[in-house]
Amino acid sequence: MSYxxxxxxxxxxxxxxxxxxxxxxxxxxxxLAVGAARGWRYALAGSxxxxxxLAGIVALAGPALLRVPLGSVQLLIGLLALLFGMRWLRxxxxxxxxxxxxxxxxxxxxxxxxxLARAEPAPLGRIDAxxxxxxxxxxxxxxxxxxxxxxxxxxxxxxFLLPSLGAGAALxxxxxxxxxxxxxxxxxxxxxxxxxxxxxxxxxxxxxTGEGLGLAWPGADWSIAGLAIAFLLLALAxxxxxRNAAGKAA
Amino acid sequence: xxxPVAILRKLLTMFIDDWxxxxxxxxxxxxxxxxxxxWVASPLWQAVILFAGLAGILANSVLHQARQP
Numbered sequence: 001m002s003y004x005x006x007x008x009x010x011x012x013x014x015x016x017x018x019x020x021x022x023x024x025x026x027x028x029x030x031x032l033a034v035g036a037a038r039g040w041r042y043a044l045a046g047s048x049x050x051x052x053x054l055a056g057i058v059a060l061a062g063p064a065l066l067r068v069p070l071g072s073v074q075l076l077i078g079l080l081a082l083l084f085g086m087r088w089l090r091x092x093x094x095x096x097x098x099x100x101x102x103x104x105x106x107x108x109x110x111x112x113x114x115x116l117a118r119a120e121p122a123p124l125g126r127i128d129a130x131x132x133x134x135x136x137x138x139x140x141x142x143x144x145x146x147x148x149x150x151x152x153x154x155x156x157x158x159x160f161l162l163p164s165l166g167a168g169a170a171l172x173x174x175x176x177x178x179x180x181x182x183x184x185x186x187x188x189x190x191x192x193x194x195x196x197x198x199x200x201x202x203x204x205x206x207x208x209t210g211e212g213l214g215l216a217w218p219g220a221d222w223s224i225a226g227l228a229i230a231f232l233l234l235a236l237a238x239x240x241x242x243r244n245a246a247g248k249a250a
Numbered sequence: 251x252x253x254p255v256a257i258l259r260k261l262l263t264m265f266i267d268d269w270x271x272x273x274x275x276x277x278x279x280x281x282x283x284x285x286x287x288x289w290v291a292s293p294l295w296q297a298v299i300l301f302a303g304l305a306g307i308l309a310n311s312v313l314h315q316a317r318q319p
Contacts, residue, residue, distance in 0.1 A: 079279065082304070083265040083272055090271070090312055099316045133253055141260050148264070202304070210300055213283050216293045227301065234305050241309070242316035249317045 046135030075212025085201025
């Protein structure tokens with residue numbers, strides 16, 4: 001990978017890093033809650049099994065995706081990225097406008113810990129299925145989102161390496177912080193990250209959808225930056241409009 | 251049995267948690283594909299039209315959600 005590749009690929013690295021950071025922080029909160037309430041053995045076992053399942057999904061889906069004609073992959077991934085990104089961006093705008101509450105990791109941790117602690121303990125010597133399944137589900141679901149984001153920003157077929165680097169860096173950071181702090185990462189500016197990732201996913205989604213439909217984007221790959229700026233300005237303009245609309249409706 | 255169903259449901263809501271919003275996006279892309287390439291020759295205007303539709307859907311949906319009591 002050359003210096004030029006890195007310079008051109010930074011938006012995909014940044015998008016994958018930020019999106020993965022948000023997903024891994026959410027998964028960490030649940031794994032920590034499982035560990036604190038039910039013990040670490042099955043919290044970690046569930047997490048490791050989910051990572052293995054994710055590796056299996058990537059190993060199966062990756063080669064299959066490469067066999068599909070590029071235009072069809074771009075259209076499919078573009079549409080999914082648009083659905084995913086527009087949903088994220090709409091929620092981030094509504095949160096920034098104060099229409100819906102910000103995601104609170106501390107509250108999520110407390111609620112999950114309480115639910116798990118209240119459930120019946122596993123019989124001695126038996127597998128704690130609840131702890132295992134809760135950690136497995138959290139890591140698998142957040143991990144699938146990360147895998148999709150990596151695919152979405154690298155949908156040209158051979159560009160998965162750069163977003164994978166971004167996602168890998170986010171994973172290492174969250175695991176390291178989780179291992180050191182042993183508590184949810186409350187200071188991650190989650191809505192700001194979601195706002196930025198929503199903007200980038202909308203830009204990538206619109207770009208791949210256009211490519212898949214045969215649109216020759218003016219400026220080629222550079223139009224992703226143009227789309228990102230346009231979506232950012234639109235989203236920023238929507239924040240005060242949503243605040244006003246909510247104020248009038250109240 | 252409930253756990254796999256919950257996982258599948260969560261996977262679906264990754265992309266669609268508001269059917270009208272998702273349908274509007276898909277319908278706009280379909281309408282664009284049907285009409286724009288044959289009627290608009292300039293790639294720049296094709297790009298502008300694709301973005302404008304998506305921007306309109308996002309702004310309209312944000313305002314609609316904000317007005318909900």
